[in-house]
Amino acid sequence: MSGFGSVAKRLLHDARSYRLAKNDQRWPEWQVVVGVETHAQIKSRRKLFSHSLTSEYSAHILPNTNVSVFDAAFPGTLPKLNPVCVDLALRTALALQCRVQPQSSFDRKHYFYSDLPSGYQITQQYAPLAKDGVLYIRQPVGDWVPIRIKQIQLEQDTAKSTYAPKTRASHIDLNRAGTALMEIVTEADLRSPEEAASYVRTLQSLLRAIGSSDGNMEDGSLRCDINVSLNRFGMPTGSGTRCEIKNLNSVKFITAAINYEIRRQAALLTSSPEAQVEQETRGFDETTFETFRLRSKEDAPDYRYMPDPNLGILRLSDERVQHIRATLPELPWTARERLKDAYALSDRDVDVLLNIDNGRDVRYDGEDPGESSAIKYFDRIVKNAGDGNGKRRDPKLVANWVTHELLGQLASQNKTFRENTVSSAQLGELIDMVQSKVITGTAGKQLTRYMLSKPASDSVFQIAKELDLLALIPSTAPASTSSESDKDPLITLCEDAILALPSEVKAARSGNKGVLNKIIGVVIKQSRGRLDARRVREVVERMVSDESGPPS
Numbered sequence: 001m002s003g004f005g006s007v008a009k010r011l012l013h014d015a016r017s018y019r020l021a022k023n024d025q026r027w028p029e030w031q032v033v034v035g036v037e038t039h040a041q042i043k044s045r046r047k048l049f050s051h052s053l054t055s056e057y058s059a060h061i062l063p064n065t066n067v068s069v070f071d072a073a074f075p076g077t078l079p080k081l082n083p084v085c086v087d088l089a090l091r092t093a094l095a096l097q098c099r100v101q102p103q104s105s106f107d108r109k110h111y112f113y114s115d116l117p118s119g120y121q122i123t124q125q126y127a128p129l130a131k132d133g134v135l136y137i138r139q140p141v142g143d144w145v146p147i148r149i150k151q152i153q154l155e156q157d158t159a160k161s162t163y164a165p166k167t168r169a170s171h172i173d174l175n176r177a178g179t180a181l182m183e184i185v186t187e188a189d190l191r192s193p194e195e196a197a198s199y200v201r202t203l204q205s206l207l208r209a210i211g212s213s214d215g216n217m218e219d220g221s222l223r224c225d226i227n228v229s230l231n232r233f234g235m236p237t238g239s240g241t242r243c244e245i246k247n248l249n250s251v252k253f254i255t256a257a258i259n260y261e262i263r264r265q266a267a268l269l270t271s272s273p274e275a276q277v278e279q280e281t282r283g284f285d286e287t288t289f290e291t292f293r294l295r296s297k298e299d300a301p302d303y304r305y306m307p308d309p310n311l312g313i314l315r316l317s318d319e320r321v322q323h324i325r326a327t328l329p330e331l332p333w334t335a336r337e338r339l340k341d342a343y344a345l346s347d348r349d350v351d352v353l354l355n356i357d358n359g360r361d362v363r364y365d366g367e368d369p370g371e372s373s374a375i376k377y378f379d380r381i382v383k384n385a386g387d388g389n390g391k392r393r394d395p396k397l398v399a400n401w402v403t404h405e406l407l408g409q410l411a412s413q414n415k416t417f418r419e420n421t422v423s424s425a426q427l428g429e430l431i432d433m434v435q436s437k438v439i440t441g442t443a444g445k446q447l448t449r450y451m452l453s454k455p456a457s458d459s460v461f462q463i464a465k466e467l468d469l470l471a472l473i474p475s476t477a478p479a480s481t482s483s484e485s486d487k488d489p490l491i492t493l494c495e496d497a498i499l500a501l502p503s504e505v506k507a508a509r510s511g512n513k514g515v516l517n518k519i520i521g522v523v524i525k526q527s528r529g530r531l532d533a534r535r536v537r538e539v540v541e542r543m544v545s546d547e548s549g550p551p552s
């Protein structure tokens with residue numbers, strides 16, 4: 001990170017005291033402290049320690065089919081670390097500016113539950129892959145604040161268990177068992193439900209942008225444990241006892257759970273002078289939006305951690321780390337700064353471009369993501385104006401076409417940006433044609449819609465010609481006079497409309513300006529969008545105000 005980085009690093013240094021200064025009117029007595037543990041499924045083809053395919057490739061596959069003997073904990077089977085998972089976790093660590101540990105190791109965390117066939121989960125509790133990173137989030141008011149990342153560790157996902165009440169049977173599906181997860185743990189730096197939401201969203205789009213996780217909360221590839229504590233104002237931060245709410249799978253639930261927890265803990269702490277919050281693990285009820293006690297610290301399970309004897313030390317060479325660093329794409333905050341500095345785009349436009357499909361299809365092999373990255377797509381349209389002279393298109397105009405017209409049409413056709421079939425060259429040509437009035441803006445929109453439903457590599461001019469969408473008259477020419485009316489489609493269509501709408505014309509003549517738009521609309525419609533609206537307005541206004549014109 002460039003200049004932005006150094007400012008933020010200074011802020012980071014002051015993080016604790018800086019972050020204490022604010023006082024939230026919703027709970028003025030309390031300083032809210034939140035830390036987040038995120039479990040993100042790594043987007044690898046194969047599982048962390050076995051050769052079976054991951055759930056990404058088994059969405060439509062029967063339960064218990066992508067399962068190796070190791071995933072099912074068959075005695076005598078051994079783990080073999082998948083280097084792709086390590087590289088993807090490394091990408092995450094570098095994007096989060098962590099210190100990658102040259103050596104890390106794996107521990108067994110024991111507990112007994114039917115979705116864990118071996119009776120332990122392999123994780124990296126004690127010597128994680130990476131430590132001490134930072135993610136900048138935007139506060140609701142718009143300031144950026146650094147959230148420190150404590151550590152990133154690799155671990156296995158569990159199987160899925162479902163209960164069928166009818167047959168009163170529990171079903172276990174091992175397809176997910178052994179899929180790689182990264183656990184990304186923050187320091188307790190978040191100060192409100194909104195900041196926690198902003199953190200999770202920012203992390204989600206970062207993971208998608210670098211291609212290390214799908215980050216889909218709705219299908220469980222990103223899940224969060226949220227730790228919440230309260231301090232009275234003036235007390236040192238971190239002195240309150242935390243409660244941990246497990247396994248939240250939407251930003252809405254995260255916000256609701258923290259809000260509930262703040263009210264609950266505040267009520268408890270004010271109930272009597274001796275009252276204390278007990279350290280607990282809590283669940284969240286998705287129907288009542290309340291948290292409930294699962295277990296207290298006292299009856300927390302003893303995980304009997306031990307180093308996994310079957311896995312050696314994971315050593316990461318400098319070369320490997322440097323190689324991964326070199327393949328990272330432009331990170332969202334760098335892109336944001338660049339788009340604002342170089343193109344003077346508004347925050348809103350930048351937000352939309354950065355979040356289009358959240359780079360969901362970005363490749364992680366270091367190749368140019370090309371048209372699948374919205375930012376690259378936008379860059380290409382701006383930069384490749386096609387005259388070979390390095391001329392650029394107007395960034396704001398391009399942003400407008402991409403974020404309003406193209407995205408709008410994609411949305412109305414229920415498509416994502418990944419399914420966009422209008423190439424950057426085509427959209428560029430289309431924008432030029434509208435600018436030079438070869439087609440009208442309305443026709444440009446129709447063409448965008450058409451090209452999304454009937455993909456073709458033809459030039460836009462060709463398509464517009466075939467669809468008969470080229471502007472009827474060059475709209476820069478002076479408006480024809482009535483003597484030429486039988487030749488000029490602009491005049492002819494306006495006259496037709498005026499004849500067809502006598503009561504509207506009468507209303508317009510008696511001063512009802514709004515009704516003019518209806519007449520203009522009819523003309524544009526009759527021209528199938530091939531007439532320039534501004535020019536139609538000129539002519540219609542003239543004809544309406546001209547009492548000697550066509551009868552009303």
Ligand SMILES: Nc1ncnc2c1ncn2[C@@H]1O[C@H](COP(=O)(O)OP(=O)(O)OP(=O)(O)O)[C@@H](O)[C@H]1O
Nearest residue numbers: 033034035036037186187188227228229238240242
């Ligand atoms: N006083 C506090 N208030 C709020 N959050 C806290 C507080 N102290 C610690 N935390 C946060 O709680 C989280 C602790 O996560 P960590 O993975 O280190 O341990 P854990 O929850 O004990 O382990 P496990 O992974 O088994 O759940 C961190 O995000 C940390 O910032």
Ligand SMILES: [Mg+2]
Nearest residue numbers: 037183185225
């Ligand atoms: Mg943890």
Ligand SMILES: [Mg+2]
Nearest residue numbers: 037225227244
């Ligand atoms: Mg925890």
